[in-house]
Amino acid sequence: MEVTPRKAEAEQSPARPDRKSAWRDLFTFRAAAQPRQELWLGVGAFLLVLVVWSIVAESGLVQPQILPSPRAVVAAWLRLFTEAGYLGDIAISVARVWAAFLASAVIAIPLGILMSGYRFVTAVTEPIIDFVRYLPVPALVPLTLIWLGIGEGSKVTLLWIGTFFQLILLIADDARRVPKEFIETGRTLGASDGALMKDVLLRAMLPNMVDSLRITLGWCWTYLIVAEIVASSSGIGYELWTARRYGKTPEVFAGILTIGIIGLFCDQAIRMLHRRWFRYLQ
Amino acid sequence: MSTSAFIRINQVAKAFATPDGGTIPVVDPLSIDIKEGEFVVFVGPSGCGKTTVMRMVGGLETPSAGDIHLDGKRVEGPSRDKGMVFQSYSSFPWLTVLGNIRFGLRYRNDISSAEKERIARHYLALVGLGQFADYTINRISGGMRQRVAIARTLAANPLVLLMDEPFGALDALSRERLQIQLMELRRAERKTVIFVTHDVDEAVLLADRIVVFSARPARILADIPVSATLPEKRSLDILDIPEFRQIRREVLALIRAQETGLEAAE
Ligand SMILES: Nc1ncnc2c1ncn2[C@@H]1O[C@H](COP(=O)(O)OP(=O)(O)OP(=O)(O)O)[C@@H](O)[C@H]1O
């Protein structure tokens, strides 16, 4: 039977389930999401870790050199901001990550789409990509230093190598997973190859592609710290390593937490955009 | 064979490569001539090659032998002349109902954008989705999605409409409604249609002509001129008249003989 618009709208906002069943659903296999309860659980678990950490550190069971208390870490953090110009370090690290990430994405997206579409491109590029992909990034540090010196170029290049060759394969797979029917529909409606890639393929793969980009951005941070530890005089990774050299464990903790917080923030922001942009998937 | 055929399938055969390096014949050389405005239904046992023949007409599959001409031009690949409606849902989820129908006009540069908008809304209304213009695809029913696909394909103004079990996934009631709607659309548009179905009632109801295929590799077992016995304007009441039941029996007997033949061979 046909659904009238009004009825369909009513279906969109079902009566709110009671709280008890929401909690039960959390333990039911493949039950619907319970955003509010899930948020509380996430925050709760985070706080629990914090509380356990505080108790262990403040009780004096463990030396502060090994495990500083949360209070000491917060103090170290403030010190970093006020005395060591930490904001500048954060800014330069974020800039390096985004420069490398954007450079990867700008090349990987068109090339990945071409790889999915043309056997020639795959045949030529895949062996090279697979070869580079298995090289551990730290192994390339000496070479990038020899070639590019210790300037920004070598660090961004290192991050780019670490992410580009992974990202391009993810993008090509996202493109390959677009249903054949979409492509054939486009063709029978008169789309040229170019139009097909732009108007059908890219649009159809976009939600998965944003996920691929989000995951790759995380890898960027991993390689950033490697690059900054080995060859840098600024950035979060550099400060982290310097703090270790002087035995400042609270500062080391503060550095780790900073990276975690930035990562968490970026990830959640992209997830939120994903939900907003791709509302049609629900 | 007359040279005036609108669609001319000439000694077309198809064999697919098998994973072990051999080939498997799916369509034996066969010829079909279709007149402009004719509604031809392909029926035959499952897996016999109906979809393959239709996809070759659509240019989505290349014949291993023979050739196909549409309106005097050789079919070399897919184009806007050959509109396809697939069985599975092929509407784009990132567009609205109206957006999907508009997409059918996107690559037409023979008309202005104001004209495109008018045509899109015309077909939106024609398939009865006027109220749902701004709905996204994931929020409408299966039957409505197929109507979107049909409207989008018609909006592209193809020379021939190729429909591969378009109502196969629908419940009986939606299917009946769409069958009636398709008959009306067709009378209004005078399109040439090739339609594949498993449902013999559907075949007899819609067809000017039924082509019955053998089990794989496909050959033509019978070519039944339905419109010679049944009136052109039909309704669901026709299911009860003797001529209808006669044709239906005939088609069913042909397919059944093939399927028992298949079982005996296995
Ligand atoms: N791309 C392909 N590669 C190899 N074999 C194929 C391919 N497409 C179809 N076939 C085979 O060709 C045969 C005919 O397929 P086709 O889809 O044309 O049959 P059909 O008559 O449409 O069947 P159904 O009624 O079940 O839809 C099947 O045995 C199928 O396995």
Ligand SMILES: [Mg+2]
């Ligand atoms: Mg089929």
